[in-house]
Amino acid sequence: MSNPTKPQVAFYWCASCGGCEEAVVDLADGVLAVVDAVDIVFWPVALDFKRSDVEARPDGSIAVAFVNGAIRTSEQEEMAHMLRRKAQFLIAFGACSHLGGIPGLANLWDRESVLRGSYSEAPSVVNPEGTLPQESWQEDGRRVTLPAFRDTVRTLDQVVEVDYYIPGCPPTPKLLMDAVQAILSGALPPRGSVLAPDIALCDQCHLKATKPDRLLLASFKRPHQVLIDPETCLLSQGLLCLGPATRAGCEALCPHGNMPCTGCFGPTSRVHDVGAKLVSAVGSAFDASSPDAIEAVLSTIPDPVGTFYRYSLPASRLRRKVSQAAPAEAAQ
Amino acid sequence: MEEQRVGTVNGQEPTIVAFFCTWCTYTAADLAGTSRMKYPPNVRIIRVMCSGRVDPQFVVEAFAQGADGVLIGGCHPGDCHYVEGNYKALRRIALLKRVLRTMGIEDERLRLEWISASEGDKVARVISEMVGAVRRLGRLDLPAKRRGWDAEVLPHGGPTEALAAAAAPDGR
Ligand code: SF4
Numbered sequence: 001m002s003n004p005t006k007p008q009v010a011f012y013w014c015a016s017c018g019g020c021e022e023a024v025v026d027l028a029d030g031v032l033a034v035v036d037a038v039d040i041v042f043w044p045v046a047l048d049f050k051r052s053d054v055e056a057r058p059d060g061s062i063a064v065a066f067v068n069g070a071i072r073t074s075e076q077e078e079m080a081h082m083l084r085r086k087a088q089f090l091i092a093f094g095a096c097s098h099l100g101g102i103p104g105l106a107n108l109w110d111r112e113s114v115l116r117g118s119y120s121e122a123p124s125v126v127n128p129e130g131t132l133p134q135e136s137w138q139e140d141g142r143r144v145t146l147p148a149f150r151d152t153v154r155t156l157d158q159v160v161e162v163d164y165y166i167p168g169c170p171p172t173p174k175l176l177m178d179a180v181q182a183i184l185s186g187a188l189p190p191r192g193s194v195l196a197p198d199i200a201l202c203d204q205c206h207l208k209a210t211k212p213d214r215l216l217l218a219s220f221k222r223p224h225q226v227l228i229d230p231e232t233c234l235l236s237q238g239l240l241c242l243g244p245a246t247r248a249g250c251e252a253l254c255p256h257g258n259m260p261c262t263g264c265f266g267p268t269s270r271v272h273d274v275g276a277k278l279v280s281a282v283g284s285a286f287d288a289s290s291p292d293a294i295e296a297v298l299s300t301i302p303d304p305v306g307t308f309y310r311y312s313l314p315a316s317r318l319r320r321k322v323s324q325a326a327p328a329e330a331a332q
Numbered sequence: 333m334e335e336q337r338v339g340t341v342n343g344q345e346p347t348i349v350a351f352f353c354t355w356c357t358y359t360a361a362d363l364a365g366t367s368r369m370k371y372p373p374n375v376r377i378i379r380v381m382c383s384g385r386v387d388p389q390f391v392v393e394a395f396a397q398g399a400d401g402v403l404i405g406g407c408h409p410g411d412c413h414y415v416e417g418n419y420k421a422l423r424r425i426a427l428l429k430r431v432l433r434t435m436g437i438e439d440e441r442l443r444l445e446w447i448s449a450s451e452g453d454k455v456a457r458v459i460s461e462m463v464g465a466v467r468r469l470g471r472l473d474l475p476a477k478r479r480g481w482d483a484e485v486l487p488h489g490g491p492t493e494a495l496a497a498a499a500a501p502d503g504r
């Protein structure tokens with residue numbers, strides 16, 4: 001039963017992989033301190049509370065709701081609205097909820113092509129009748145329903161107001177711990193803040209001293225194409241490390257493992273559109289002046305959108321691929 | 333009136349946002365004006381210090397706010413006042429075009445041209461060509477598209493009252 005003296009906390013997942021739930025479990029011993037301090041009233045991945053249990057609670061009675069995952073279905077949208085009503089603080093937890101994340105890359109397709117790709121075109125699928133999931137189905141006098149699958153993947157703040165963001169794919173245990181402590185003690189920055197330092201990742205990277213002021217790369221390389229020197233800035237080795245445009249907070253986990261940063265913490269507050277900012281940065285990092293030479297260097301970046309907007313396509317200024325079909329009608 | 337029709341976001345006329353380098357293309361546009369050369373009135377010119385000052389974020393923002401095309405004008409290769417700003421623009425625009433193509437925005441909607449201060453006629457020609465090309469593609473009008481995309485979800489922030497009303501037993 002809930003203890004009325006402790007602040008009530010809820011966790012929920014939307015379009016996500018489960019890694020953010022894992023991040024909570026990764027608190028390890030720290031989770032005991034959290035459980036001691038708060039009363040968890042909803043956490044579908046770990047505890048057996050139902051949606052109706054949350055619905056029965058008074059509006060605003062939950063102190064904090066952490067929501068991970070992007071918003072893809074009507075059910076996720078309803079849950080976001082419900083938790084918004086029940087919680088005093090709604091926190092977007094992790095890259096998908098914050099910026100759209102990996103599931104957000106589906107904004108390069110639309111509902112029909114995603115369903116067709118997954119249920120009939122994938123090589124591992126046998127579906128000779130071309131059966132696709134239906135929102136409602138009648139059989140033997142029984143009706144079964146599924147949530148609606150939307151055309152566009154959204155960030156949490158594109159469907160409800162969000163109070164704070166905890167970035168990362170997934171957020172680190174330290175970031176979650178710091179956030180819980182900040183909320184419990186009331187020492188919070190202005191509403192709408194991302195709860196991580198507003199500086200570039202390079203400032204936390206042990207390789208920063210070896211990063212040249214000006215880069216003159218001849219080509220870009222992917223990690224499997226080079227023998228990485230662990231003592232030298234990865235970007236200066238031609239690896240497309242997104243550290244210069246990414247918010248700090250993870251303490252350069254990936255460069256520590258000899259992998260370039262792929263930008264999961266999202267941008268600092270000065271960046272307006274991550275992908276366009278990276279286009280700018282890449283355009284300044286190599287030295288070619290004829291159109292052919294430029295194309296030759298750029299061809300070493302095989303997937304610019306997937307690289308620059310890896311975690312943030314729904315949060316970008318363009319949001320999704322423009323299709324020629326009228327999306328408003330397709331959605332009806 | 334012509335003035336009002338152009339540039340209204342919901343109108344049918346395309347809008348081109350142009351970033352012109354003050355040292356060359358902006359001066360050329362001035363020359364085109366004082367020489368009374370004719371070009372379509374669909375272009376909104378923004379003066380910048382150099383084509384290398386055009387952050388790709390400006391281009392994306394112009395599209396997001398309703399531009400149907402973006403034109404960038406800079407000094408000819410070798411003539412940039414900041415030595416290599418125009419080469420930087422060339423590299424950025426080449427990469428930005430690949431990004432935009434993947435996002436379903438056609439190549440013709442973004443154009444980079446070298447136009448020196450004396451080439452007023454080229455300003456008129458490039459703007460006419462671009463307005464023609466964008467008109468053939470049709471409007472991009474991302475603000476209207478976003479409204480269409482959002483028709484599938486509840487209004488942002490609105491449902492708190494709406495859902496509460498729906499849940500109220502007396503059907504308020
Ligand atoms: S390796 Fe990446 S994060 Fe580290 S200094 Fe170089 S660019 Fe920055």
Ligand code: SF4
Pocket residue numbers: 168169201246247250251252253254255260261262263264265266
């Ligand atoms: S280095 Fe970059 S990709 Fe890796 S955890 Fe940190 S922010 Fe995320």
Ligand code: FES
Pocket residue numbers: 353354355356381382383384405406407411412413414415417418
């Ligand atoms: S000054 Fe004209 S392009 Fe640089």
